[in-house]
Amino acid sequence: MSDTTPSAEMLADMYALAVRARKLDERCWILHRQGKIGFHISGMGHEAAQVAVTFAMRRGHDLLHPYYRDLAMVLGCGMPMADVLLGSFGRAGDPSSGGRQMPNHYCYKPGNVFSVSSPVGTQLPQAAGLALAEQLRGGDRVVVTCIGEGSTSEGDFHEALIWAGVRKLPMVVVVENNEYAISVPMKLQMAIERVSDRAGGYGVRGVSVDGLDLLASYQAAREAVDLARSGGGTTLLEVRVARLTPHSSDDNDSVYRPAAEKAALKLKDPLPKLRAQLIAMGALSEVAAREIEERALSEVDAAHRQAEAAPYPPEAWALGPVFAGEEA
Amino acid sequence: MADKTLIEGIREALDEEMARDERVIVIGTDIGVRGGVFLATQGLYAKYGPNRILDAPLAESSIVGVGIGAAMNGLRPVCEIQFADFIHPAYNQIANEAARMFYRTGGQYPVPMVIRAPYGGGVGGGLYHSQSIEATFAHVPGLKVVIPATPADAKGLLKTAIRDNNPTLFLEPKKGYRMIRGPIPEDQGCVPFGEARVSRPGRDLTVLAYGMMHFYALQAAESAAKEGLDVEVVDLRTLNPLDSAGVLASVRRTGKALIAYEDNKFVGYGAELAAQIAEDAFTALDAPLLRVAAPDAPAAPYSHPLQDAFLPGPRAILDGIRTLARY
Ligand SMILES: Cc1ncc(C[n+]2csc(CCOP(=O)(O)OP(=O)(O)O)c2C)c(N)n1
Ligand SMILES: [Mg+2]
Numbered sequence: 001m002s003d004t005t006p007s008a009e010m011l012a013d014m015y016a017l018a019v020r021a022r023k024l025d026e027r028c029w030i031l032h033r034q035g036k037i038g039f040h041i042s043g044m045g046h047e048a049a050q051v052a053v054t055f056a057m058r059r060g061h062d063l064l065h066p067y068y069r070d071l072a073m074v075l076g077c078g079m080p081m082a083d084v085l086l087g088s089f090g091r092a093g094d095p096s097s098g099g100r101q102m103p104n105h106y107c108y109k110p111g112n113v114f115s116v117s118s119p120v121g122t123q124l125p126q127a128a129g130l131a132l133a134e135q136l137r138g139g140d141r142v143v144v145t146c147i148g149e150g151s152t153s154e155g156d157f158h159e160a161l162i163w164a165g166v167r168k169l170p171m172v173v174v175v176e177n178n179e180y181a182i183s184v185p186m187k188l189q190m191a192i193e194r195v196s197d198r199a200g201g202y203g204v205r206g207v208s209v210d211g212l213d214l215l216a217s218y219q220a221a222r223e224a225v226d227l228a229r230s231g232g233g234t235t236l237l238e239v240r241v242a243r244l245t246p247h248s249s250d251d252n253d254s255v256y257r258p259a260a261e262k263a264a265l266k267l268k269d270p271l272p273k274l275r276a277q278l279i280a281m282g283a284l285s286e287v288a289a290r291e292i293e294e295r296a297l298s299e300v301d302a303a304h305r306q307a308e309a310a311p312y313p314p315e316a317w318a319l320g321p322v323f324a325g326e327e328a
Numbered sequence: 329m330a331d332k333t334l335i336e337g338i339r340e341a342l343d344e345e346m347a348r349d350e351r352v353i354v355i356g357t358d359i360g361v362r363g364g365v366f367l368a369t370q371g372l373y374a375k376y377g378p379n380r381i382l383d384a385p386l387a388e389s390s391i392v393g394v395g396i397g398a399a400m401n402g403l404r405p406v407c408e409i410q411f412a413d414f415i416h417p418a419y420n421q422i423a424n425e426a427a428r429m430f431y432r433t434g435g436q437y438p439v440p441m442v443i444r445a446p447y448g449g450g451v452g453g454g455l456y457h458s459q460s461i462e463a464t465f466a467h468v469p470g471l472k473v474v475i476p477a478t479p480a481d482a483k484g485l486l487k488t489a490i491r492d493n494n495p496t497l498f499l500e501p502k503k504g505y506r507m508i509r510g511p512i513p514e515d516q517g518c519v520p521f522g523e524a525r526v527s528r529p530g531r532d533l534t535v536l537a538y539g540m541m542h543f544y545a546l547q548a549a550e551s552a553a554k555e556g557l558d559v560e561v562v563d564l565r566t567l568n569p570l571d572s573a574g575v576l577a578s579v580r581r582t583g584k585a586l587i588a589y590e591d592n593k594f595v596g597y598g599a600e601l602a603a604q605i606a607e608d609a610f611t612a613l614d615a616p617l618l619r620v621a622a623p624d625a626p627a628a629p630y631s632h633p634l635q636d637a638f639l640p641g642p643r644a645i646l647d648g649i650r651t652l653a654r655y
Contacts (some may be wrong), residue, residue, distance in 0.1 A: 159390035324493035
């Protein structure tokens with residue numbers, strides 16, 4: 001394997017992305033509590049894995065068909081914080097959908113980010129189609145698509161992986177395994193220990209990695225992306241992460257998540273661990289880390305101000321455009 | 329000009345569009361070496377090869393879902409669902425994804441794809457090789473729904489569908505694949521969507537139909553002519569967009585409308601036609617609207633007497649014409 005150890009500079013950039021995602025995420029929860037936005041679904045606890053996968057991609061070149069938790073990934077693919085918040089506030093400038101979709105249903109065409117849907121798993125066959133077109137047209141772009149472990153029970157997941165195996169598609173399927181699908185625990189979702197165990201059944205490569213460990217995740221993601229780009233086909237990459245929050249702003253997880261488990265979640269938070277690790281490695285100084293954190297916070301503040309002041313969409317946007325060719 | 333069959337019209341459209349535009353690919357099961365179970369793609373695999381004619385795994389949701397992805401990444405897929413009866417697992421990808429993608433991205437991601445499916449009964453196919461599914465899909469905003477009734481239209485409408493930047497469900501009356509014959513002009517081009525066709529002008533009443541029922545409507549109109557009734561037949565061609573103006577104009581001319589469709593009567597496509605006529609041409613009506621459609625049982629049964637009892641055909645349409653004529 002080629003040397004895929006990230007440089008100190010890259011590690012700092014990775015930390016910065018994780019922090020930006022976290023600070024923005026935290027702001028969204030506050031905005032929801034304040035009644036200013038109608039909904040939020042969080043990526044907290046998934047950031048290390050998401051940053052790792054994002055940095056393994058050629059960002060802006062490769063294609064991303066994400067799911068609703070992938071805040072760090074879409075930021076990493078160039079989506080400005082303000083654009084995310086315009087969606088949360090339902091404002092006209094929302095580049096995902098112009099205020100049509102619920103928050104966190106990201107779409108960012110300039111970064112090759114495809115539109116997140118609500119029915120879980122539908123992005124999988126579509127990602128296979130993106131990869132198929134890439135393969136047929138002789139392109140070198142890799143398709144990365146993401147899904148929660150619970151959603152791997154959907155038929156679309158299996159159908160897509162069959163295509164991936166049969167056609168050796170240039171794709172990485174990232175399963176962000178946080179062990180819950182809303183309240184349903186993983187053991188009621190599958191009778192196996194690791195989602196990646198399924199890979200053999202489709203004839204794709206399967207890898208599981210500790211998604212709370214950014215460096216390990218980056219190594220695994222980088223191998224998967226490089227393999228896909230070099231014609232080696234699809235990897236089913238399971239990142240074992242933690243859902244640090246309730247499922248969404250509409251969920252009360254105390255009903256189904258034992259108090260002790262919730263209390264222990266803090267220990268799983270990948271960010272403090274990453275911070276300490278990077279400082280210990282010398283990739284980051286305490287001062288540099290603090291600077292990154294402060295910069296992220298002022299970026300959030302500015303984005304928040306901008307989005308909240310932005311105009312709502314005109315009523316006509318409720319009606320269309322429905323068909324291509326009838327745009328105003 | 330020698331007559332051709334409806335399936336030949338389909339095949340010619342695919343062939344010519346694939347030759348014209350290398351972005352056009354076909355995805356489906358048994359469409360490769362086999363040439364499709366109805367031979368719609370016969371010869372195309374040999375001509376265009378495995379990178380243009382792709383045999384898919386037997387997984388309908390992904391046939392459509394993969395098509396959506398390919399369409400969003402520069403290709404123009406024509407996805408074949410082997411029988412319309414098996415499209416239901418793909419409903420989510422069609423209605424929730426393909427049809428909504430343009431709207432939900434504020435116009436950033438069009439989905440230029442066609443989903444072809446043979447539909448309809450009369451071939452001894454029983455419950456699961458006979459279904460008419462158009463009403464379910466015509467109800468979905470963002471999806472065009474097209475049903476050709478002649479070989480020339482099969483070719484011209486399919487060409488239009490392939491060049492359209494929207495997802496189009498292209499339903500082919502499979503009983504008519506070889507039964508419906510007619511000329512296809514050498515230079516047959518695109519037939520525009522949203523333009524119904526008066527296939528038989530008449531003064532006494534209008535029969536609105538599409539697909540196989542249009543074929544039967546022409547037969548019924550011939551029989552009615554022998555009884556001195558001058559029946560106008562309108563072929564809708566496209567269910568979405570619907571040529572409402574064309575439909576209403578015909579009904580205003582004749583003052584009577586018989587709506588013929590092979591689907592179950594209840595909440596079928598004909599109910600929409602009836603509603604539009606009642607809303608917009610009420611004062612022109614000299615008789616109540618009449619729908620001739622299938623009963624509200626699941627689908628055409630296999631056994632011949634049962635199938636015949638279930639499916640509306642020329643006899644049922646002629647009976648309806650007589651009823652309306654008496655007003
Ligand atoms: C087809 C479908 N069924 C149900 C839902 C409601 N729903 C939204 S997220 C979710 C759980 C998904 O869990 P998982 O795939 O593990 O992802 P996670 O949220 O844990 O990241 C459910 C049931 C949905 N959005 N789509
Ligand atoms: Mg989960």
